[in-house]
Amino acid sequence: MALTIREGVRGDAAALLGFIRELAIYEKAEHEVAATVEMIESSIFGETSVTRALVCEKDGVPVGMAIWFFSYSTWQARNGLYLEDLYVTPAARGLGAGKAMLKRLAQIAVENGCGRFEWSVLDWNEPAIRVYEAIGAEPMSEWIRYRLSGETLKSFAEG
Template sequence: MVLTIREAARDDAATLLGFIRELAIYEKAEHEVAATVETIGESIFGRNSVTQALICERNGEPVGMAIWFFSYSTWQAKNGLYLEDLYVTPKARGLGAGKAMLKRLAGIALENGCGRFEWSVLDWNEPAIRVYEAIGAEPMNEWIRYRLTGDALKNFAGS
């Protein structure tokens, strides 16, 4: 078994969308996926994109993805790397694909002078939490993430 990790390209938009849908199903939120191959292509690979993606392959077959972007820490006065989504297909779980992608991202963070590497995880996703804690990541329990979306975002922006 050979695992390889590569930068995703526009031709991978359909593969990324497939992984996004699988992840949404796992997270019981498939109905929330509005992405299309076209919007993935433009938002990740378009001229104004701030997002990047990795594809993990096992013997040449895509088995996982990581979608990320640079964030910023005012306290550190440094960029950070924020992992938006990490996904490994069920058939490839336990083979080290997720850990390999995390390691690659940690390397990218260091290569770019980032002061931190962060992500979020659903509180019920015990398998992922075990992996994250095993690599030395710590939960940020004192921080609560907030979000504006849909009508609430439009209403607030227009008020």
């Protein structure tokens, strides 16, 4: 069993969409997935994209993904790395794929002088929380994440 982590490429768009759908099903939010292969090709691999992907393969077959981008900390005056989504297929869980992708992202953050590596997790996702705590990550309990989306976002922007 050989796990490899590589930079995602445009040809991975369909596999990434499959992982996104599987993740949405796991998070009980499949109905929220509006992404298409073409949208992923453009938004992750397009000329002006700020988003990147890692693909984890087992023996050459994709088994997981990490979607990430650089963020910014005004207090540190440095970039950070924000992990938008991390997903490993159920059959590959327990092989270290998630931890391997987290480690590669940490390396990317260090290589790029980032002051932080951050992500969010659903409060009920105990398996993921156990992995994150096992690598030394700490929850940011004093912060509450807010979101504008859909019609609320459009309405606020126009008003």
